Amino acid sequence: MVSAELRVGEAIIDLLTREYGVDVVFGIPGVHNIELYRGLHRAGVRAVSPRHEQGAGFMADGWSIVTGKPGVCVLISGPGLTNALTPIAQAYHDSRPMLVLTSTTPTDALGKGFGPLHDLPDQAAVARSICAFSETVTDPSRLPALIERAFNVFSSSRRRPVHIAIPTDVLTQKCSPFARSHAATMHDEITTDQIARAVEIIDPAQSPVVIAGGGCIDAGSELVAFAETLGAPVLLTGNAKGVVSSSHDLCAGNCLVFGRVQREIESADVVVVVGTELSDTDLYNNGRALNFAGKVVRIDIDPEQINRRTTPTIGLVGDAATTLKRLTENIRKRSTDAGRQRAGEWRDHARTRTNVKFVPWLRAIEENLPGDAIVALDSTQLAYSAHWWLPATQPRSWLAPYGFGTLGCALPMAIGASVAAPSRPVLAIVGDGGWLFTVAEMAAAKDLNSNIILLLWDNSGYEQIRESFDDVDAPRLGVDVSSHDPCLVARGFGWQTTRVDTPEQLAQVLATSFATSGPKFIRVAAPR
Numbered sequence: 001m002v003s004a005e006l007r008v009g010e011a012i013i014d015l016l017t018r019e020y021g022v023d024v025v026f027g028i029p030g031v032h033n034i035e036l037y038r039g040l041h042r043a044g045v046r047a048v049s050p051r052h053e054q055g056a057g058f059m060a061d062g063w064s065i066v067t068g069k070p071g072v073c074v075l076i077s078g079p080g081l082t083n084a085l086t087p088i089a090q091a092y093h094d095s096r097p098m099l100v101l102t103s104t105t106p107t108d109a110l111g112k113g114f115g116p117l118h119d120l121p122d123q124a125a126v127a128r129s130i131c132a133f134s135e136t137v138t139d140p141s142r143l144p145a146l147i148e149r150a151f152n153v154f155s156s157s158r159r160r161p162v163h164i165a166i167p168t169d170v171l172t173q174k175c176s177p178f179a180r181s182h183a184a185t186m187h188d189e190i191t192t193d194q195i196a197r198a199v200e201i202i203d204p205a206q207s208p209v210v211i212a213g214g215g216c217i218d219a220g221s222e223l224v225a226f227a228e229t230l231g232a233p234v235l236l237t238g239n240a241k242g243v244v245s246s247s248h249d250l251c252a253g254n255c256l257v258f259g260r261v262q263r264e265i266e267s268a269d270v271v272v273v274v275g276t277e278l279s280d281t282d283l284y285n286n287g288r289a290l291n292f293a294g295k296v297v298r299i300d301i302d303p304e305q306i307n308r309r310t311t312p313t314i315g316l317v318g319d320a321a322t323t324l325k326r327l328t329e330n331i332r333k334r335s336t337d338a339g340r341q342r343a344g345e346w347r348d349h350a351r352t353r354t355n356v357k358f359v360p361w362l363r364a365i366e367e368n369l370p371g372d373a374i375v376a377l378d379s380t381q382l383a384y385s386a387h388w389w390l391p392a393t394q395p396r397s398w399l400a401p402y403g404f405g406t407l408g409c410a411l412p413m414a415i416g417a418s419v420a421a422p423s424r425p426v427l428a429i430v431g432d433g434g435w436l437f438t439v440a441e442m443a444a445a446k447d448l449n450s451n452i453i454l455l456l457w458d459n460s461g462y463e464q465i466r467e468s469f470d471d472v473d474a475p476r477l478g479v480d481v482s483s484h485d486p487c488l489v490a491r492g493f494g495w496q497t498t499r500v501d502t503p504e505q506l507a508q509v510l511a512t513s514f515a516t517s518g519p520k521f522i523r524v525a526a527p528r
Ligand SMILES: Cc1ncc(C[n+]2csc(CCOP(=O)(O)OP(=O)(O)O)c2C)c(N)n1
Pocket: 379, 380, 381, 382, 405, 406, 407, 430, 431, 432, 433, 434, 435, 457, 459, 461, 462, 463, 464, 465
């Protein structure tokens, strides 16, 4: 019998480190969550300090993409959580794991409207719609089962964030160390008969195509083996960039947004759709769902997703890696010639359709990007074409706001990525508008001496939105904003800073920047 020796706040962190391997968290301490921080200190967990909880969430998300593990945030009650809602929603939208631990109002005041500090009417409810589950825990004996449930979500279903709020009086209660709860997970195995039916559909195909999404992030080798056996070109969504190397002949890259490519997919006789919502943020075609003329084999871990946006000829609800492997073992092997040709045509099409305004800048980046680089993109014009133009040769190295489309995520995601992989260079491409959303995290990057190059695409305002106003003949309003003297700001945060005016200068500065470590800021005077 272990004696009561921990506070609940310490016991949660102890459980997370001992049983779930948590060794780094992102968050900001306050009076209310000190017991969680006491636990972090006791367990020797690294606590990364952003300058705003939005930064904590994005760092956790960036860290999670690179490591494949759930990012953990430790936040205070009320504003600690509300400040982090945007990155939590991003992780929800893009199906990524994140564990958010918050303190909340003392038990006797919960939901009573007494107005204690940081109170929300229902803190758990605030996060519920963007989490797999969000719970307030007043009985600490429930915590081990809830943490186990969270890690089951992260490992064996569609990944989503989880939020657990613990009242401050519960965090200070004494308890014995928590034992791990071993809840069962539900797994419906795809049957041999279902695999056989899918193979019957796939084998006669003359022009098969594979579309792979973020659900394939850990299924790269199985996806390549499947495509090589089928001889099919692979189109990747943004969240799958790098899952098949852009140097692979069958990789058509990220050109799903092009009308010609969409029409050719729609006329293929068999399309295998794996781990993707096929959403508007993958297709950018004003919400039009693809209208497949041929047969569709769809693989998704989420039974809710399997019929959304398209009803497949056959839906296989299961893990991408296992299911692709089983299909590969059963389909007939064929030549890759036609598939390679198609992939090449689509890659070329994307390049020729890229706005010439961006091409020399993209080339300067492409020519200098090291093979092991991690790229983080914000929502800025240069980044839009970078999605298909820049290479990505390994998975978990490409970070962008694909689903939620929020500004300001790239810098803190880059910092999280750099915490995960300190020796790899990280390039963040950020617009002058988006940069200011999370500019305070420049201080965090300086503290950490993060190996980040921040390329600021400075067109003095919200250029994409300026163009959107013009497109619909609306008078421009609220779009001509300036960040004044960005280089001075960056220097103030202690970053090495350079201003470039031409693509040639950019190429030179990138070459030297990638050769040195530490945070570096390159302000590009963007053409308009
Ligand atoms: C949180 C949030 N607010 C507003 C927007 C709308 N929005 C999309 S792109 C954009 C312009 C961003 O400007 P900047 O970062 O300078 O990039 P640029 O378009 O100028 O290349 C805006 C305001 C958004 N996507 N996210």
